[in-house]
Amino acid sequence: MRIKLTSIMVDDQNRALKFYTEVLGFQKKRDIPVGEYKWLTVVSPEGPGDLELVLEPNANPAGKAFQKAMFEQGIPLAALETSDLKAEFARLKALGVTFTQGPTKRGPVTIAVLSDTCGNLLQLYQPG
């Protein structure tokens, strides 16, 4: 058994693809039409290339309620690691990304929280 796919629900798959590739810097891996939605995944150029993040259509009312509640409480739905949070924060801010928390030391990590413009908060973290 392997951990191969993880997912995040997004309000709009086209907008999500743009944000996750052009802003965050991930690479599109699969884009397969399925009915009125798509099976859409991205991978990190820093690897591993076989660990895919599915950008799931947030079409199910239960998913919407969950996503909304987490967002309103300021709780991120995914955490992304970086080796230089300060530089990443500056780069993303320059691209117009909105943060709800700037780089902050929290225990063993430094974290920042941003909006993915598709209904989620994402936590960036740098260990150490």
Add this chain to the structure above:
Amino acid sequence: MVLTRDVLARLCRARDLLCEEHAPSVGEVAKHVDISPFHFIRQFEAVFGVTPRQFRIGSRIQRARRLLVVSTLSVTDVCMEVGFSSLGSFSDTFVRRVGTRPSEYRRRARAMIQDPGRVPHALEPGCLSLMALLPESGFAISEKRE
């Protein structure tokens, strides 16, 4: 931009107001959450990826989709119910956002209904269930195990 917790909460409240059946105007919503219209539109778009007006239209179309599937209202009644004042404008917006005319959407969606009164699962997929609908070739490029 780094938003405070308070501003984020106000933007979330604004999003709720814009989803309401008889949503107030964007200006009224801005006033309600006590943010100037200029900053409200800018901050809302920065956080949610669309302007408040686009969000409200999206919310109406979303409601229309559901009504077209589960209700017996005519397309005109659905149009009025979700807050459009003109059928032409409703149909054009629906086509732009959904890719098909409301009547065609209703016809196709209803053909999928298995449980009367409920939206077909294929229209409201959840939690990776789309995977089951992929063609056989969907994972053909999947990496070979080493």
